[in-house]
Each structure stands twice: as structure tokens, then as C-alpha cells.
Amino acid sequence: MVTSLDDLLTQAETQVWAAWSPIPSGEGGQEIARDRRDAAVGSWRALRGSAERVLVLTGDGHRLAPLLARLDRVVGPAAAATGVTLDPVQRAASLLGAAADALSRSDGPRHPDAAVENRTLSMLSFAATTTAAYVRLAGDSPAQQRLWLDLAQAARGARVNGEVISSAPSARPIIAPGDQTFAAALVRFHQAAWKALTPTASPSPDLQMIPAVLEMLHRAASSPGGTGPHADAARAWSAAARAWRPTIHTPGPPDHGLREAAGALRLATQRGMTRRDLADARRFGVDLAGDLAARYDTRVRDTIRSELPVIAARRLAEALRSLPSFDGLSPRLASAALRGRWVPLPHMSPPAWTIVSTTTAAAEVYRAGTGSNPGQRADNVRRPESERRPAAPGPRRETPPR
Amino acid sequence: MDVNENPWARTEATPAALLARAYALICHAEEAAADLDSLAGSQLVVLCQEAKGTLRDCQAPLDADLMSVPPPSSDLRELLLDADAQLDRIPPADRHPELLLARARLVEAATFTEV
Numbered sequence: 001m002v003t004s005l006d007d008l009l010t011q012a013e014t015q016v017w018a019a020w021s022p023i024p025s026g027e028g029g030q031e032i033a034r035d036r037r038d039a040a041v042g043s044w045r046a047l048r049g050s051a052e053r054v055l056v057l058t059g060d061g062h063r064l065a066p067l068l069a070r071l072d073r074v075v076g077p078a079a080a081a082t083g084v085t086l087d088p089v090q091r092a093a094s095l096l097g098a099a100a101d102a103l104s105r106s107d108g109p110r111h112p113d114a115a116v117e118n119r120t121l122s123m124l125s126f127a128a129t130t131t132a133a134y135v136r137l138a139g140d141s142p143a144q145q146r147l148w149l150d151l152a153q154a155a156r157g158a159r160v161n162g163e164v165i166s167s168a169p170s171a172r173p174i175i176a177p178g179d180q181t182f183a184a185a186l187v188r189f190h191q192a193a194w195k196a197l198t199p200t201a202s203p204s205p206d207l208q209m210i211p212a213v214l215e216m217l218h219r220a221a222s223s224p225g226g227t228g229p230h231a232d233a234a235r236a237w238s239a240a241a242r243a244w245r246p247t248i249h250t251p252g253p254p255d256h257g258l259r260e261a262a263g264a265l266r267l268a269t270q271r272g273m274t275r276r277d278l279a280d281a282r283r284f285g286v287d288l289a290g291d292l293a294a295r296y297d298t299r300v301r302d303t304i305r306s307e308l309p310v311i312a313a314r315r316l317a318e319a320l321r322s323l324p325s326f327d328g329l330s331p332r333l334a335s336a337a338l339r340g341r342w343v344p345l346p347h348m349s350p351p352a353w354t355i356v357s358t359t360t361a362a363a364e365v366y367r368a369g370t371g372s373n374p375g376q377r378a379d380n381v382r383r384p385e386s387e388r389r390p391a392a393p394g395p396r397r398e399t400p401p402r
Numbered sequence: 403m404d405v406n407e408n409p410w411a412r413t414e415a416t417p418a419a420l421l422a423r424a425y426a427l428i429c430h431a432e433e434a435a436a437d438l439d440s441l442a443g444s445q446l447v448v449l450c451q452e453a454k455g456t457l458r459d460c461q462a463p464l465d466a467d468l469m470s471v472p473p474p475s476s477d478l479r480e481l482l483l484d485a486d487a488q489l490d491r492i493p494p495a496d497r498h499p500e501l502l503l504a505r506a507r508l509v510e511a512a513t514f515t516e517v
Contacts, residue, residue, distance in 0.1 A: 009499070010494075010495075010499075013499055013502060014497070016502065017490075017494070017497070017502065017505070020505070022483060022486075119499045122500065122502045122503050122506075125502070125503060126502040126505060126506040129506035129507075129510050130506075130509055132510070132513075132514075133509050133510070133513040133514075136513055136514065137513065145514075149510070149514075152510075156503065156506075205455070205458065206451075206455050208451065209448065209451050209452075209455075212444065212447045212448050212451055213448055215444045215447070216441065216444035216445055216448055219440070219444050220441055223441060238436060238439070241436070241447070242433075242436055245429065245432060245433060245436070246426075246429035246430065246432065246433055246469045246470075247466065247470050254455060254458060259452055262448055262451070262452065263448070263449075263452045266445050266448040266452075269445060270445055312466035312467070312469060312470045314466065314467065314470045315466075315470050340409070340465065340466045340467040342464070342466050
């Protein structure tokens with residue numbers, strides 16, 4: 001029995017959850033996908049109406065305005081055409097409508113409610129992603145798929161995740177809230193990554209997204225062909241990212257701002273990059289990425305030296321056994337390995353050396369040589385004031401073992 | 403755990419166990435995506451990291467054994483679909499609201515994977 005706003009939202013989430021089921025591959029799959037696509041698209045009229053009511057009552061109208069405008073643009077013409085609906089989504093829309101009724105009837109002044117807002121936006125994001133998936137599996141054009149994927153990203157990006165931009169307001173590049181261009185995504189990522197690399201007692205596990213995103217950007221910058229200095233940089237970052245996986249991680253607080261910015265940039269690279277986007281990616285790879293890389297390198301060294309990451313004990317035992325000087329596991333490590341435990345990563349262990357050496361090698365790419373991208377800084381590239389940072393960190397405090 | 407025990411053979415189906423399996427499957431999918439050595443692969447790596455981050459928000463346990471031992475399948479798409487299937491087995495009453503976002507990323511990864 002429904003007893004609260006929370007219950008209504010939970011039931012709506014359960015319904016939206018059921019909007020996706022994988023399409024069997026093979027004969028008949030595309031026909032099923034077409035039916036699901038029509039029903040999914042047709043359900044958006046009701047879902048949009050109810051979700052908008054909840055968001056208007058609980059969210060920040062100014063921040064949500066670009067999303068609501070996008071909803072109108074995407075859903076309006078598409079939903080009117082199909083005439084069929086997806087039952088779970090229709091039920092979710094009814095439940096959200098009931099939630100909006102409850103919110104509008106409650107006594108007292110309206111207050112923003114980030115939890116309700118975020119849950120509603122998550123439902124919209126999931127529904128838009130599944131619609132995009134059905135549109136793709138039905139064989140529709142990439143442009144149609146992008147409409148829904150961009151809507152999903154916009155809903156995710158509109159969630160309340162805290163302040164991301166750290167520079168003074170007057171120095172920020174001017175980016176409209178709903179701007180989903182590649183250039184805007186690039187600036188947002190750089191700002192979020194820069195902020196995430198500010199030293200704290202407990203670094204976020206999301207910092208591991210930075211080498212992965214730099215690899216992705218350099219791969220994009222090296223296309224077509226996948227050769228040249230950007231390809232070298234991509235390989236270096238691939239090695240730096242891989243050094244952590246899959247059994248080393250840093251326990252710490254999430255960095256939602258970095259995660260969302262990385263996700264938006266990832267989607268922007270998947271959207272089909274224009275020549276201008278590629279030029280922006282190359283300019284970033286030559287100019288700003290070097291500063292970010294140096295800052296990341298310093299942060300990784302500090303993290304490793306402080307032995308903040310943890311490693312699967314079983315993996316550490318394997319790594320130690322491979323050393324020529326190995327003379328047996330400590331009883332404590334042997335016990336932890338048997339019990340499937342995590343243990344602090346010793347800063348003088350082979351996995352730690354690998355992390356430090358690969359990260360430094362990737363950061364060195366930007367300092368190497370002259371006359372080649374990205375080893376040569378493009379000092380003639382005009383950067384926004386907020387992006388002009390001290391170039392490299394101070395002298396190295398630790399030399400990676402060879 | 404016995405060193406010879408296969409952690410993937412465990413049959414426990416509590417929400418925590420299902421979350422742990424999903425997280426570990428995504429970790430292995432991330433490795434498979436990195437092996438593609440391509441732009442699409444690196445995009446998938448980022449997408450996997452997004453999904454992992456969301457699962458951490460949902461208090462997914464990080465199982466050292468599951469992450470150390472390769473799962474039965476090494477096919478990227480199968481790993482992603484299996485991770486989604488694990489989440490789908492969590493009873494509705496035990497689902498964290500953020501799980502919808504993790505699923506959205508898995509659906510996106512499995513559907514838009516160009517490999």
C-alpha cells in the first residue's frame with residue numbers, strides 16, 4: 001500500500017526499471033525492437049507531463065529550464081505519432097503524477113528537494129536510454145538515437161551533484177547550462193578534473209577516470225588513422241589506466257562532478273565529431289592536457305606514497321612471488337589472501353611501481369621533444385583565463401623504480 | 403576462500419552478493435574494452451567507470467576474489483549483459499534509487515557497443 005511520497009517514487013522506479021528487457025538477437029529481433037520503440041516513444045507524453053510537474057515543484061527552475069526545453073523538443077513530435085504505449089512507463093507516469101499531486105497539496109511553502117528531483121531525473125535518464133536502445137535496435141538513424149541519448153545525458157547532468165566549477169565566476173568560460181557541444185564538454189571536464197585533483201586526505205576513486213578520459217581524447221585526436229603523437233599519448237595513458245585495474249582501488253568519497261563531466265565528454269565523442277571538434281580535441285591534447293597530466297602525476301605519487309590505495313591480497317601475493325628476492329609471504333598477507341581481503345598497497349611493491357612509472361611516463365609525453373604534438377605546447381592557443389594554471393608541479397620527490 | 407575455489411561458482415543471491423557480482427563483471431568488461439585498443443574501446447572504458455562509480459554510490463561491495471579471478475565469459479557484450487542481469491535479480495524493495503543510472507549505463511554500453 002502506498003503511504004508516502006517516497007513509496008510513490010519507489011514504485012515509479014520499479015515500473016521504469018521494467019521498461020528494459022534485452023531484445024533477442026536473430027530473426028524477429030528487429031520487429032520486436034520496432035514494437036518496443038513505438039511503445040517506448042509513445043509513453044513519453046505521459047512520462048514527460050508527470051515528471052515535469054514533480055520537477056517544477058521540487059527543483060531549481062533556472063537549472064532545469066534547458067532540460068525541460070529539450071524534453072519539449074524531443075518528446076513532442078515523437079510521442080504524438082505512435083499511438084501505442086509501454087505499460088510500465090505509463091504506470092510510472094501515473095505514480096509520478098500522484099507524487100506531483102501530493103507535493104502540490106502539501107502545506108507550507110515549497111522547498112527544493114534534491115532527493116526527489118534526482119530520483120525523478122534518474123527515471124527520465126533511464127527511460128531515455130532504453131528508448132535510445134530500442135530506437136537503435138529497430139534500425140533507426142543515428143540522428144534519432146542521438147536525440148534520446150542526449151536527452152538521457154541532459155537528465156543525468158541536471159541532477160544535483162554539488163558545485164563543480166571552482167574558478168572565480170568572472171573568470172569562467174561562458175557556457176550555457178544546456179550546452180552539449182564538444183567544446184563545452186571539454187571545458188567542463190577540465191574544470192572538474194582540475195578541482196578533483198586538489199589535494200585532500202582522502203582522494204576519490206573517481207580520479208581513475210582522468211587517465212581513461214585522456215586516453216579517449218588522444219585516441220579521438222589521432223583519428224583517422226590512429227597514428228602519430230596523439231596515438232603515442234593514448235597508449236601511454238592506456239598503460240597508466242590499466243596499471244590500476246582491476247584489483248587496485250582507492251577507497252574515498254565519490255566525485256560526482258568529475259564523473260558526470262567525464263560521461264558528458266564521452267558522449268560528445270560518440271556523437272560523431274566534427275572537424276572543429278577534432279581540432280578542439282587536438283588543441284586540448286597539446287595545451288591543457290599537459291598541465292592536467294602533471295597535476296595528476298603528482299597526486300598519484302602522493303597517494304601511492306601515503307599507501308592510500310588497497311589491493312586484493314591475492315594479487316599482491318602473486319606480485320611478490322614473482323620477485324627474485326621473494327622469501328615467503330608474511331602470515332598476515334597469506335591469511336588475507338586466503339580470506340579474499342583487501343590490504344593496503346605497499347608503496348615499494350611492483351604494482352605500486354607500475355602505477356607510478358606508467359603515470360609518469362604518460363605525463364612526460366607532454367614534456368618530450370620539440371616540434372611534435374602533443375610534446376610541444378601550443379603557446380599561440382588562446383586559453384580562457386580560468387584555464388591558465390601553473391605549468392608543472394614542483395620537483396619530483398620520488399623516482400620511479402626501473 | 404580456498405585458493406582453488408572459483409568465486410564465480412558461488413550461488414549466493416543476496417542483494418549485496420548480486421551487487422558485488424555486477425561490479426566485478428563491469429571491472430572485467432572494462433578490461434575487455436581496454437583490450438580493444440581503439441577509440442570505441444576507450445569510450446567503453448569510461449562508460450564502465452561511470453557504471454562502477456554509480457554502483458559504489460549504491461554501496462556495492464567490492465569482492466577481491468571476484469575481481470581477481472576472470473569470469474566464465476570474456477566476451478565484452480556478455481559481461482555487460484550479465485552485469486545487468488545481476489542487477490535485475492535484486493528484488494524491487496532492495497533496489498537503491500541510483501541503480502537505475504547504473505543500469506542505464508549498462509544498457510547503453512551493451513546496445514551501443516561497436517566492437
